[in-house]
Amino acid sequence: MASSTRVTFPNKFLPYLLLAPQLAITIVFFYWPASQAIRQSVLREDPFGLSTQFVGLGNFKRILSDPNYLNSLQVTVVFSIATAVIAMGFALMFAVMADKVIRGKGIYRTLMIWPYAVAPAIAGMLWLFLFNPSMGTFAYMIRSAGYNWDPLLNSGQAMLLVVAAAAWKQISYNFLFFVAGLQSIPKSLIEAAAIDGAGETKRFWTIVFPLLAPTTFFLLVVNTVYAFFDTFGIIHAVTGGGPGKATETLVYKVYNDGFVNLILGDSAAQSVILMVIVIGLTAIQFRYVERKVHYG
């Protein structure tokens, strides 16, 4: 979109003035806390909070050699990939199916979008109640089907439950974007492919899916960030990071170490690492994945 005519303000300060509110918000709610975290991460506080001491990279060294931290890293990777893949896969499937509905299209879409309006903690509670081994309806059904369901003890099942809850909440959002993406593909392309002898499945993988790439790419970034940060509420409600530390993601560990165990230095160092990871991931996604994306 290289437009040759650029809007120029006659007043030199006006543009800065117009940007100021957004900048202020970003500074107060991002840069300032981020810089606090960085400062905190090189300090060590005594257990009573009476004195602090500069320790350089000591906090980082310690957490990076802590098996608990490495476990949490692994949990996060598994959790994020599973959540993003499931949330996007189901959303795409639903969007493709909703696209085919002729009557009552609007109703389907509205119903599909509702879960997004549910707060993470509430969503977590919902899934917890449904699958709680002692009182959950679904848990009861699963158990009467002869399956030993107990996410409070079985770490694989606990992971399954948080992934399901986290993905379920994000499906709506992805669905919305996939529906819009599908609508932006001209119908005549699909028709041309049909005339060209491509069956429905083939059309999907050779025409529709490649043309959805910009949407998919965008959602990949959003879903990764979502799985990293926005799922705290769900994990907190469903498993509290357990059993053991089986569902303790990096964000959850930051919270646990910082606010529960009050090891501020470690917690800050972890959040700095987390920040670096997300910046890195996003950069990689934009640099390498986007190259393969053809914007229509």
Add this chain to the structure above:
Amino acid sequence: MASVELTNVRKVYAGAVEAVKGVDIAIKDGALCVLVGPSGCGKSTLLRMIAGLESITDGTVKIDNKVVNDLGPAERDIAMVFQNYALYPHMKVYDNMAYGLRNRGMPKDQIDKRVREAAATLELTHLLERRPKELSGGQRQRVAMGRAIVRNPKVFLFDEPLSNLDAKLRGQMRVEIKNLQRQLGVTSVYVTHDQLEAMTLADILVVMNAGAVEQIGAPLDIYEKPASTFVASFIGAPPMNLIPVTSDGSGLILKDGTRIGAQGLAVTDKDAIIGFRPEDLEVATGTESHVGGLLLDLKVLGVEPVGAESYVYGIIGGERVVVRVAGRSVSQPDDHLRVIIPKEKLHLFGGNGKRL
């Protein structure tokens, strides 16, 4: 190569919109049939039914003497060029053209040969590695054509393929399409709302109006003998002049009360319409006979010189008319001209608009 035959084809869309109301068309092997008509008359719908993109409510569509009503688009062995070209934006020109062949499981070397042949025919060889967005409108049009011809189908279907091009390129492509179609000898159905395109391309011209066929025939036959006032005003530019008249048994009376001699014109309807092409009027110098023709008074409203000819706009009997005269016109607004319509150039239509 194949014939295409439509028998009593109807289309009713959901919501009871009858878009096509019982159409019969027979297209011989190798002929180019043009469907022409105003916007919304059902041209695209009809074409899409032939393509298999739209279900057929009633009637039969035959390709190569085989009923194809229940076959999918891929099984009908047709190729279609869309108005917006519908090129696959994420594929190179080469892949756009090869896609249909690959789907049909053709061996690679054969695909390559076919694509390169088609590209050479359409002068696309140097563009094979580009993507559609890196092409001009005319080049995209060619690629769309190329995608159709590599498949070597039984029938080509075109839905207003030139309407996104500028006037000059359109004229050029029109000639190219015609030549290509002749050369390949593939039966074609071509939809347009441009009467010039229709006249110049068609072997057989189908004029449609409100979902029904108004007239089918060779373009010049239709031009010379329009079956209705609708066809008369749709084919030809500027369109045929149409003047409503009433008949009282002894002669014709114009709307403004002027009685005109109508020797030999058998008008039995009380209401009728006389029509004449803009080029069929002669300006009377006073000496010519107009036996059997009509001698009328024309009040000039204005003159539009377009170079080789001029259009004189005027009023006859209260109706606006256009006269085409060669070269410059010396007429001035408010001039009165005596004009003659020779009898053999006169078209007569009944009150219902049908030719008498």
